[in-house]
Amino acid sequence: MATSNGTPGLTLVGVGPGDPQWLTVAAVKAIEAATVVAHPVAREGATGMAATIAAPWIAASQRQLPLLFPMVGEAAPRIAAWHAAADALAAQVAAGEAVVLLCEGDASLFASCSYVLLALAERHPACPVRVLPGVTSVAAAAAAGAWPLALQGEGLLIRPTPESAAEFEVLLDWAATSRTTLALLKLGHRWTWVRPLLETRGLLDQALFAQRVGWPEQLLAPAAAVPASEQPYFSLLLIRLGWPAVMP
Ligand SMILES: C[S@@+](CC[C@H](N)C(=O)[O-])C[C@H]1O[C@@H](n2cnc3c(N)ncnc32)[C@H](O)[C@@H]1O
Known part of the structure; x- marks a missing residue:
């Protein structure tokens, strides 16, 4: 009703x-x-x-x-x-x-x-x-970072950050082959191992870190600029594994 x-x-x-x-x-x-x-x-x-x-x-x-x-x-x-x-x-x-x-x-x-x-x-x-x-926090982060979420045939997956590095590796491989942008919520303390893994895979420049979006203390930064320390619960990460063939 x-x-x-x-x-x-x-x-x-x-x-x-x-x-x-x-x-x-x-x-x-x-x-x-x-x-x-x-x-x-x-x-x-x-x-x-x-x-x-x-x-x-x-x-x-x-x-x-x-x-x-x-x-x-x-x-x-x-x-x-x-x-x-x-x-x-x-x-x-x-x-x-x-x-x-x-x-x-x-x-x-x-x-x-x-x-x-x-x-x-x-x-x-x-x-x-x-x-x-x-x-959503994802749309707000994308807007604040002037970061297109999905283009042409790309997919978009919004989900919690994986619980382990092994699970994250599998997710990154899948996202690359399926041309899916990742929006990872509940990043918080997981950032301590997520950042090093992104660095190892050469993905730091393709990820946007967003914290307390829309609050006075908002932090929007390339992943490379955020040290691998524990972060507040209200943090998320956007990762683009590749771009469409036809671009401006
Ligand atoms: C339980 S979920 C709630 C999601 C919310 N319903 C939405 O539509 O975005 C909480 C997670 O959303 C993300 N989140 C919510 N608000 C945020 C904000 N202002 N800045 C950054 N991340 C935020 C964080 O990843 C946080 O761990």
């Missing part, structure tokens, strides 16, 4: 990766029309990334509903958090509230909100839900 702006229901809102100016007009309208603004937090009392990004569009009079999504590896606490979030959001909607759930970046790309969406469909199928897309 779909919900329209301002009427009781839940709207998942992609708020983009950093700059508040990157929210869509639809996202801003949905937030302004909401009576309850829900947003993910990693710890009790913490301010979430999505809420910080959308802060200029949230009024002091709007009720805030922080939803706890613990950053842990175990399945049970994460499943419990998704169920609790779905139940809390459905209860607000049943009480007649217009609820937005803010999602960092796009609401469908490696997003906690996606699990809530699936939990809602399972546990509260009558709850009206709609999803508003947001600017």
